Amino acid sequence: MATIFYARVSTTDQTVEHQRTQAEAAGFKIDRIVSDHGVSGISTRLAERPEGKRLFDILRSGDTLVVRWIDRLGRNYSDVCDAIREFMRRGVVIRTVINGLTFDGATKDPMQQAVRDALIAFMAATAQANAEAVKEAQRGGIALARAKEKETKYRGRKPSYTRAQFNATVALLEQGTGISAISSATTLSRQSIYRIRDQRAAAEASLASWGL
Structure with missing residues (x-):
């Protein structure tokens, strides 16, 4: 035995x-x-x-x-x-x-x-x-991950600036402040400042889509 x-x-x-x-x-x-x-x-x-x-x-x-x-x-x-x-x-x-x-x-x-x-x-x-519960949880997790991925793609890349930095940049641009001075004041890159200056509506929409 x-x-x-x-x-x-x-x-x-x-x-x-x-x-x-x-x-x-x-x-x-x-x-x-x-x-x-x-x-x-x-x-x-x-x-x-x-x-x-x-x-x-x-x-x-x-x-x-x-x-x-x-x-x-x-x-x-x-x-x-x-x-x-x-x-x-x-x-x-x-x-x-x-x-x-x-x-x-x-x-x-x-x-x-x-x-x-x-x-x-x-x-x-x-x-x-128990096995079915685990599989269901896995399916739910995968679906959630895909939904988040789809949402992220729809919203585009998250802005590299905050709402406060955006508002400050717009205000300084309207005052005629130079790009270098704005960069120093807001800590934003020159590229971000140019994007806000040249595509303000798109920049505003991007912030809104991310809830910022």
Whole structure:
């Protein structure tokens, strides 16, 4: 009888070693590690992953399959439920590091079976719901970033001068003050002052579009 630890690493901030350390700290004595890297738990079923499918080949009756949490097996409700039930039918015990849950097919009591199956379904549904929530948040963030980018392009480049500098430059120009003197007084570049002088309406509109 072997204890096999399965890890799925889908992002750069996750590591197999981190998941294994957590398992050992929880008291698990691991005989073998099977891991998949950069594989989605949503779109790729456990049996279709390079290493996940090996679990179906190597797990035998009496073995224990350890995972950090159910979402490491997958984030698809049907796939996770089907995989756990298949392992239990083979006599494999599934245990989680987080919450220390145990799932096996040994019990014959219908009430205990119902409670076990309900918990499996709940955890699988939670894994999928969490994944969908993350994807939705990501889509929202991307949409917001695109909207801001579009808005920025529409408004054009942000003015290099403030409203106060604009007003001061206009007033000094109307007084006939020289460009160098205005530059010294407002700390604006000569190019900015020329732009305000020659394209005052556009400069004013640019400030307004940026809420300045």
